[in-house]
Amino acid sequence: MKCACTLLLFNCSRETKTNNFPSLDHKGILLTTRFDSFEEFKKEVKIEYYERPRSCVELIQRYKDRELVSKLCEGLKESEITDANNGSILDKLSLMVKSPYFIANRYDMLKIWLLARNRPYYFGNGDIAFYNVAVAMQDNIRKETIKDLQTEDFSEKGYINTFNHVISQAFMTALYGEKLADFIADTHERNKLPELITGEFSETQINDLDEGPLDNYIDVINNKWGQELGKMLRIKYGINRYTIWDQKLLVSFLNDLQSYFMWSLDIQMKAFSEQDPLVYKFATKINKINLHSKGMM
Helix, strand or coil, X not given: CCCCCCCCCCCCCCCCCCCCCCCCCCCCCCCHHHCCCHHHHHHHCEEEEECCCCCEEEEEEEECCEEEEEEEECCCCHHHHHHHHHCCHHHHHHHHHHCHHHHHXXXXXXXXXXXXXXXXXHHCCCCCCHHHHHHHHHHCECHHHCCCCCHHHHCHHHHHHHHHHHHHHHHHHHHHCHHHHHHHHHHHHHHHCHHHCCCCCCXXXXXXXXXXXXXXXXXXXXXXXXXXXXXXXXXXXXXXXXCCCCHHHHHHHHHHHHHHHHHHHCXXXXXXXXXXXXXXXXXXXXXXXXXXXXXXX
């Protein structure tokens, strides 16, 4: 099946070239390390706050005649889910009332929880999670091809953080749909910095480039790009929650993500191969989770 390039931002071929993308004013995903201040970020991304019907923030990236809107609204926090899971029956009942959506999708949430964390008890030593894939992708960057090599881009807040958000949301969306991926992303971001929704930041928060609004808004934007890429790849490969992942499918999925990263960030990357141990382990993990996750808790 051909790739649905609805945003005209994705390279439909499996080749790792960067010149198949159209020339746009803004290339999408962002690195926190490329911004020196929150004010500089606001020159690139328009931020709008509003309160009705509920408090929300919209981050708007424009490129030629198109735009991408990343939205975060008030709602359930990740900590509330954890507290209910570790709490009393009343805490669990309270969560049911507050978020029927979470209760209805709790088994898919469990699958994502397993994918997102290293669980050697279930999957053996060297278990692979989204973060490990992000690290592997950073290792695939050909540093000699980067014109203005910046050491800080290879820190935790550089390529790894950006790749991690995009990769995790792309997989979640391809496997379980955009709505569930977005729900999980939003519960996580609300938990980190509640002021993201209102914009009522302290001076200390604004100046904290690693943990303040700059870093968190970039995470929100990159989450949205991950969802867009996940939707495209879901269509391209006919992926759903019942798909059996072999090494060929996973390599194609990962290299398509890298193809977008290369174009968006002006970098070159070594392609994954079916012989990479990470590929076999992660494909095996996805299949095991989709078949047996109810027993893993």
